[in-house]
Amino acid sequence: MIKRIPLSALRVGMYLTDLNNDWVPHNNQRRKGFIRNEATIEKIGRLGVKYIYIDTGRGLDSPDGEPAHEVDQANQATLDRVAEEPPVAFRRADIADEMVSALAIHQQAQGLVGNLMQNVKLGKAIDLSPVHELAENLQGSVFRNHNALACLGRIREKDNYLLEHSVNLSVLMSIFGKSVGHSSDVLHQTIVGALLHDIGKILTPDEILHKPGRLTPEEFEIMKEHAAHSHQILAGTEGIGELSVLTAAEHHERLDGSGYPKGLRDDEISVYGRMAAIADVYDAITSDRVYHKGMTPTQGLKKLLEWSGDHLDPTLVRHFIRCLGLYPVGSMVLLESGRLGVVIEGNEDDQRQPVVRLMYHTRFRMPIPLEVLDLARPGVQDHILRAVEPDDYKLDVRKFLQ
Known part of the structure; x- marks a missing residue:
C-alpha cells in the first residue's frame, strides 16, 4: 500500500515511492528507493519536506500514515469546493482569432529570452526595451482571450524547458495577476519579472544546469544560487x-x-513572490522533462492544494485555481458518453462545463472525427466525469490544442 506519512515518522528500511512530487520544485524529478541510513533522512529534512509517500509493500510500514488514495480524495474534494466558487471572469475574443496573435507573441518571447540569456553570458547589460514591449503584448493577449496563450503553454518540447518555462511563467502570472485585480503597471512589472526570473541560471555551470540525473546535495546548493544571481x-x-x-x-x-x-x-515574502511561487511550481510539475514526466493539469492543481499552508499561500492557491479553472486548458477529460476530449477553453459561468475538442471513444477504443463541443451549450447532455491521464490512452494532447 502507498501511504503518506509525516517526515517525523520516516525510518531506515522504508521505501520511498515516486509520488514524492513535493521534491519536484527543488530538482524537477521524482525520487524513490530505500532509506538506508539516517543521513538520508536528515538530508530530506533539510529540503523542507513535511510529508513523504512510502510503499509498505516494499519496505517498512508506519502507523502514522494515511493511504495515498485517501489523500487524493481529500485533495479532490477541496478542488471541487473551490470549483463551486464563482469563476474569474475575463473578456473574450474568439480563441481562433487570438491564436494567430498569441503564436507570434509566444515565438517572440522564446527568442527574446534566449537572446537575453546569451547576452548576460557574454557580460552585456540587459536591454529592457524589447522586454517591456513583449510584456505589453502578452498583457494584451491575455486581456483579449487568455486561453490562446494558455494553449501554447501546453505545447512544449522537453529539451527546451528553460526558455519555455520562463515564457509560460509570464503567461501564468499574466492570467493570475489580472484575476486578482492588479493594476496595469503592477501586472506589467510582474510579467517582466516572470520573463526574467531564471536569468541567474546563466551563471550556473552547464554540467549542473543540464545534468540529466539527480543532483547531489552539493550540486543542489550550487543550483539554488541561481535565485540570488537573478x-x-x-x-x-x-x-x-x-x-x-x-x-x-x-x-x-x-x-x-x-x-x-x-x-x-510568511509575510516576509511579497504577494508577488508568493504568486510567482505558485505559478512556478505548477508549471514545473505539469511539464514534461527529459527525466521527468509531468502531471496532468488537474493533478497539478490538487498538489498545489496539498502543499498549501506549509509551502504555498492557501488563499492565493485557491484564486489561482479559480482563474485557471477546474479543468485547465490542456486537461484531458472523460465524458459520460465515453468520449475523450482536451479542454481548449474555459467557461466563465461554470468551471465544470468548458469547451473540449473530442478525438477518441473509450468504449469502442478507437479515434473519432475531431469535434469541438461546448459543454455549456443548451441541449448538450454530456458532462465531464473526471480528468484522465493521456498516456493511459497513448494520446498526445499537444496535437489537439491548436
Whole structure:
C-alpha cells in the first residue's frame, strides 16, 4: 500500500515511492528507493519536506500514515469546493482569432529570452526595451482571450524547458495577476519579472544546469544560487521595476521558511513572490522533462492544494485555481458518453462545463472525427466525469490544442 506519512515518522528500511512530487520544485524529478541510513533522512529534512509517500509493500510500514488514495480524495474534494466558487471572469475574443496573435507573441518571447540569456553570458547589460514591449503584448493577449496563450503553454518540447518555462511563467502570472485585480503597471512589472526570473541560471555551470540525473546535495546548493544571481543581475539593471525584482527574487521562497535564497517566511515574502511561487511550481510539475514526466493539469492543481499552508499561500492557491479553472486548458477529460476530449477553453459561468475538442471513444477504443463541443451549450447532455491521464490512452494532447 502507498501511504503518506509525516517526515517525523520516516525510518531506515522504508521505501520511498515516486509520488514524492513535493521534491519536484527543488530538482524537477521524482525520487524513490530505500532509506538506508539516517543521513538520508536528515538530508530530506533539510529540503523542507513535511510529508513523504512510502510503499509498505516494499519496505517498512508506519502507523502514522494515511493511504495515498485517501489523500487524493481529500485533495479532490477541496478542488471541487473551490470549483463551486464563482469563476474569474475575463473578456473574450474568439480563441481562433487570438491564436494567430498569441503564436507570434509566444515565438517572440522564446527568442527574446534566449537572446537575453546569451547576452548576460557574454557580460552585456540587459536591454529592457524589447522586454517591456513583449510584456505589453502578452498583457494584451491575455486581456483579449487568455486561453490562446494558455494553449501554447501546453505545447512544449522537453529539451527546451528553460526558455519555455520562463515564457509560460509570464503567461501564468499574466492570467493570475489580472484575476486578482492588479493594476496595469503592477501586472506589467510582474510579467517582466516572470520573463526574467531564471536569468541567474546563466551563471550556473552547464554540467549542473543540464545534468540529466539527480543532483547531489552539493550540486543542489550550487543550483539554488541561481535565485540570488537573478536578484543581483536584475537589481543592477537600469530601468527595472522594484516589483519585477521581487517577482524574480522570491519565486523559490516558501511560507515555512524552507525556501531560498533568503529563507523568508510568511509575510516576509511579497504577494508577488508568493504568486510567482505558485505559478512556478505548477508549471514545473505539469511539464514534461527529459527525466521527468509531468502531471496532468488537474493533478497539478490538487498538489498545489496539498502543499498549501506549509509551502504555498492557501488563499492565493485557491484564486489561482479559480482563474485557471477546474479543468485547465490542456486537461484531458472523460465524458459520460465515453468520449475523450482536451479542454481548449474555459467557461466563465461554470468551471465544470468548458469547451473540449473530442478525438477518441473509450468504449469502442478507437479515434473519432475531431469535434469541438461546448459543454455549456443548451441541449448538450454530456458532462465531464473526471480528468484522465493521456498516456493511459497513448494520446498526445499537444496535437489537439491548436
